[in-house]
Structure formats: C-alpha cells, structure tokens
Amino acid sequence: MYFSFETIPTFVWVFIATYAIYLIKKPRLSKNEPPMVPYKYPIIGHTVDYALNADNFLVECRQKYGDPFNIYVFGQVFTIAGNEIAHEVYKQSDTFSLTIATRDMFPLYRVLKSVLDPGTLEQVVKTIREGITAKLSLYTGRLQKQIMTYINKEIGDCSSPKLIKTANDNFASMIARPIADVLVGQEISKNEDVIKAFADFTKDFTKILAIPPILSFIHPKVHTQVITLPLRIGFNPILKHLITLKKHLKPVLEKRLKEKKILGEKYEPPVDIVEYFLDNPEYETKAITDDYLTKITEFLFSIVVASIHTTSRHLTSALYDFAGRPEFWDDIYEEQLRIDKECNGELTPHHINKMVKLDSFLRESLRTFDAVASTPHRCLESYTFKNGMTIPKGRTVQTYLMDIHYNTTAYGPEPRSFLPYHGLENNFSASRTDKNFFMFGAGKHACPGRFFAVSEIKIGLHKLILNYHIRTPSGKVEKKVHYGPFSEPPVAGLIFESRKK
Known part of the structure; x- marks a missing residue:
C-alpha cells in the first residue's frame, strides 16, 4: 500500500483524536465503587458483549464480580444491581430516580411538553390509582365488550386454522380498545381512528429511538440531540395521533x-378518565380552548405510553407461552370453561379472581419474559450501599432482572424452566410484587396500573382460550426476539382454530 507524504498528517490527527477521546471517556471510578469488569477495547468497552449477548455476558460478570458491578457501555459507566442490591435501589426513592433516567433514554418530552413538568407524573399516578384501579369493577363489563369486539373483528371465524401474524402490533389494537374506553369514554372509543392513534402512538415514537446510541461514545446528550432532530425541524411521525384525538375529543368535552x-346536580357523570380530569379542580375550565385541549390530550397520551405497548407485549408473550405448551391446554381451558358457565359469559372481578391457574400461568410468563436488564434509575446524590460500596451522583443503575427472576433460592435448582403453577402453589398473584418478582417494579413506586393490566390480559386470554385452539406453527415454544438486554415476543405468528361449541 502506498502512503503519500500528505496522508501522514491525517493519520496523526486521527490518532490524536482517538487518543483524546480515549482519555476523556476513560472510566474514572470513585473510591469504594463496585468493581469495574475488565474490558479489552478502549472507548468501546463492553458495548459489543452487552449489545449482542447480554444474557451470557452479565451472568459471567455476576459470577466473577458479585452484586453490584460496573460495566462500560456506549461511553457510559452503568452499575448493574442484581438480586441482592436492586431492592435497596428501589427503597431509596429519594436518592434514585426512575423518572429522570427514563426521560433521558426515552425523550418523550420532545413530543409531549407537559412530561417535563414534575407534577405531571404525580398526577398520572394519582389518576391511575383513583380513576382506574379504584373503579376497576365498574370497567370490567366494558373491557369484555371491547375485547370481544376486537376478537370478532380481527380474528373472527377460524373454522379452518388461521395464522395470525403478531410481529407488527403484538395485539396492540386489542389492548387499545379497552384502554380507549377507560380513558376517553364510550362515545369516542368506538371510533377506529382513535383506536389506531392509541395503538400506534408508542410504536411510532420508538421508531425514532431505533438508532443505536453510537454517538453516546462522545456524550449521551449528543445522541439524544441527533435522534430527536427530526422532531425539532418539523418531522413528527406521531403528531397525527395527537391531532386525531383532539379532533374527536373536543365535541365530547364541550x-x-x-x-x-x-x-x-342532575348531571350523571360518565365513568372515564376524561370525566375524572374535568372534575379535578386543578383542571377546571369554562371553555375548551386549544391550550386546554392540548393539555388534556398530552396527559392522556402519557397514560397510553405507560399502558398499551407494555400490556400488549405481555399479552402476546403469554399467548405464545400457552400456544407452545400443549401439556397445559386442557387444564387451563377447563378452568376458563367452568368460570364462563358460572358467570354466564359476563365476567365480574370475582370471577376474574377465580382464574387462579390462568393467573399463575400469566405470572410465570411475565417472570420468564427474558428481559435481561431494564428499569434504569439515576443516582441523584452519592450513595453508599449497605455492603459499603459507593456510587457517585449521576450514575445510572440498571436492574438486573434475570438475576432476580432466575435466582435459585426462590425458583429452585432450575430457575430458567417454566413453572406454570409456582404462583398458585405459593399464593403469589400475577399483580403482586415481591423481592423475587420485579416485572412491575417494587416498593411504593411499583406500577400503579398493574391491577388493571393483569385484569385486562386475563380477560383477553380467557376469551381467546374459550373460543379457539391456539398453537404455534412449530408446535413448540417459540424463541423471543432480543435486542441487547431487551426482549420482545416471538414473531412466528399464532394459529387459531375455532373450538366446536
């Protein structure tokens, strides 16, 4: 290879720039920090192992370095907290912030400006607890009708086996219907444009985040600025969803x-979140202005983001778990058939609570969803764990979910095996959080909508199992799709065949 004299300065500057980045980005740990896992490649650190083989990589790190430990990924040091330490992180809610860490990784505030207001999250949590969870019994019948509307419309008659592809929406439309009913009421929830807006909102936003955070090697904020650039120059793929909801919501509010x-006093208020919002003195209004409409629309989509995408993924995953395990079909179907006869097809919360086998199966599906690490928390001030290790202010702590969900103390010598009745045998419901089950978080900041989500999933599974034989194309358990430490339901599709009445 020939090198001219002119190329030498180029190589020199490249070398200097690379070395400068290395010096700037070289991890600098404070005293008594968790051990840093050694890595081979400067600047890149553990990024490749974490992105391509997170499960095996973190298992090996945990075995060698204990809990917690530090890794260096995409230009940042992350502390990985497993089964022994994660509980301490969740208890120290004044020191560790899920909200701030999530906001940086999932910059929704670029679209929903109200998300930046600290009071918005508090109001969302309060609304879910008071307006949804506390009134769950009033919504049960409506949830069933909306779910059956989806089943009849989208799955329908399967007298001959029908393959239903799940890769594009993971039954998001099925979950969007009852969510819309609860949020905006029965008038608007029948509108297909609104259903589509709710179902596609989070999916369309996450397309913006699909770019790997390569620029985080320079600085995390550089990556955030680049991926949100289209939003700031006017290209907003989800603006249409906001416009759709505002269009249909305005006449109802008026x-x-x-x-x-x-x-x-003779006014009979509908039971939904729109009415809850209107009754809140903080949001009282005498006219539906555009500013007011924007405020309530952004608030509603804040709840949508926290509900539809996650719930639909876990419903889909539970269907795959059921469809790939024929040894449990009859047992779970018989429970659903018995309950259906008891309630004459009209479920109540009492009957949903009696689905103990289905509930236990769902809990196990949630536990084995195979998300390796998730739920980041930002350390707001230097903190020393009870084991004496200290992490500095600004550090992000990742929850090592697999270390919690696959620990041998709680789940026996083969914790990765599927234990469908573990919850039933130990009196653990699918919505219950405990030190060995972090699917809904933990402590006082556990997901406030988990009771609604579990009821919604159970109703959906109940109706589908009653009406169809469901199996996978391979006849076996399909593998989930992994993106770094995250997982998604399989994409092979599910085969539905109508049961003979």
Whole structure:
C-alpha cells in the first residue's frame, strides 16, 4: 500500500483524536465503587458483549464480580444491581430516580411538553390509582365488550386454522380498545381512528429511538440531540395521533361542559378518565380552548405510553407461552370453561379472581419474559450501599432482572424452566410484587396500573382460550426476539382454530 507524504498528517490527527477521546471517556471510578469488569477495547468497552449477548455476558460478570458491578457501555459507566442490591435501589426513592433516567433514554418530552413538568407524573399516578384501579369493577363489563369486539373483528371465524401474524402490533389494537374506553369514554372509543392513534402512538415514537446510541461514545446528550432532530425541524411521525384525538375529543368535552351547566346536580357523570380530569379542580375550565385541549390530550397520551405497548407485549408473550405448551391446554381451558358457565359469559372481578391457574400461568410468563436488564434509575446524590460500596451522583443503575427472576433460592435448582403453577402453589398473584418478582417494579413506586393490566390480559386470554385452539406453527415454544438486554415476543405468528361449541 502506498502512503503519500500528505496522508501522514491525517493519520496523526486521527490518532490524536482517538487518543483524546480515549482519555476523556476513560472510566474514572470513585473510591469504594463496585468493581469495574475488565474490558479489552478502549472507548468501546463492553458495548459489543452487552449489545449482542447480554444474557451470557452479565451472568459471567455476576459470577466473577458479585452484586453490584460496573460495566462500560456506549461511553457510559452503568452499575448493574442484581438480586441482592436492586431492592435497596428501589427503597431509596429519594436518592434514585426512575423518572429522570427514563426521560433521558426515552425523550418523550420532545413530543409531549407537559412530561417535563414534575407534577405531571404525580398526577398520572394519582389518576391511575383513583380513576382506574379504584373503579376497576365498574370497567370490567366494558373491557369484555371491547375485547370481544376486537376478537370478532380481527380474528373472527377460524373454522379452518388461521395464522395470525403478531410481529407488527403484538395485539396492540386489542389492548387499545379497552384502554380507549377507560380513558376517553364510550362515545369516542368506538371510533377506529382513535383506536389506531392509541395503538400506534408508542410504536411510532420508538421508531425514532431505533438508532443505536453510537454517538453516546462522545456524550449521551449528543445522541439524544441527533435522534430527536427530526422532531425539532418539523418531522413528527406521531403528531397525527395527537391531532386525531383532539379532533374527536373536543365535541365530547364541550357537550359535557354544557350538560353540567344545564343539569347541575342532575348531571350523571360518565365513568372515564376524561370525566375524572374535568372534575379535578386543578383542571377546571369554562371553555375548551386549544391550550386546554392540548393539555388534556398530552396527559392522556402519557397514560397510553405507560399502558398499551407494555400490556400488549405481555399479552402476546403469554399467548405464545400457552400456544407452545400443549401439556397445559386442557387444564387451563377447563378452568376458563367452568368460570364462563358460572358467570354466564359476563365476567365480574370475582370471577376474574377465580382464574387462579390462568393467573399463575400469566405470572410465570411475565417472570420468564427474558428481559435481561431494564428499569434504569439515576443516582441523584452519592450513595453508599449497605455492603459499603459507593456510587457517585449521576450514575445510572440498571436492574438486573434475570438475576432476580432466575435466582435459585426462590425458583429452585432450575430457575430458567417454566413453572406454570409456582404462583398458585405459593399464593403469589400475577399483580403482586415481591423481592423475587420485579416485572412491575417494587416498593411504593411499583406500577400503579398493574391491577388493571393483569385484569385486562386475563380477560383477553380467557376469551381467546374459550373460543379457539391456539398453537404455534412449530408446535413448540417459540424463541423471543432480543435486542441487547431487551426482549420482545416471538414473531412466528399464532394459529387459531375455532373450538366446536
């Protein structure tokens, strides 16, 4: 290879730039920090292992370096907290912030400006607890009707086996219907454009985040600025969803305000989050202005982000777990058939609670979802764990979910095996959080919508199992799709065949 004299300065500057980045980005650990796992490649660190083989990589790190330990990924030091330490992180809610860490990794505030307001999250949590969880019994019948609407429309008659592809939406439309019913009421939830807006909102936003954080090697904020650049220059793939909801929501809000004024105490308020919002003194209004409409629309989509995408993924995953395990089909079907006869097809919370085998199966599906590490928390001030290790202010702590969900103390010598009745045998419901089950978080900041989500999934599974034989194309358990430490349901599709009545 020939090198001219002119190329020498180029190589020199490349070498200097690379070495400068190395010096700047070289991890600098404080005293008494968790051990840093050694890595081979400067600047890159553990990025390749973490991105391509997170499960095996973190298992090996845990065995060699204990809990917690530090890794260096995409230009940042992360502390990985497993079964022994994660509980301490979740208990120290004043020191570790899930909200700030998530906001940096999932910059939704670029679209929903109200997300930046610290009071928004508190209001969302309060709304879910008071407006949804506390009124769950009032929603049960409506959830069933919406789910059956989806089943009849999208799956329908399967007298001959029908392959339903799941890769594109993971039954998001099935979950979006009852969510829309609860959030915006029965008038709007029948509108297919609104259903589509709810189902596609999170999916369309995550397309922006699909770019690997390569620029984080320079600085995490550089990556965030680049991936959100389209939003700042006017290309907003989810703006259409906001416009759709505002269009259909405005006449409903105006109608309700008018009826309240005319009827006074005789006004019968609908049971939904829109009405809860209108009744909140903080959001009281005499006219539906565009600013007010934007505020309530962004608030509703804040709940959508936290509900539809996650719930639909876990419903889909549970269907795959059921479809690939024929040894449990009859047992779970018989429970659903018995409950269906008891309630004459109209489920109540009492009947949903009696689905103990289905509930236990769902809990196990959630436990074995195979997300390796997730739920980041930002350390707001230097913190020393009870074991004496200290992490500095600004550090992100990742929850090592597999270390929690696959620990031998709780789940026996083969914790990675599927234990469908572990929850039933130990009196653990699918919505219950404990030190060995972090699917919904832990402590006082555990997901407030988990009771609604579990009920929704159980109703969906109940109706589908009652109406169809469901199996995988291979006849076996399909493998989940992994993206670094994250997982998604399989994409092989599910075969539905109508049961003979």
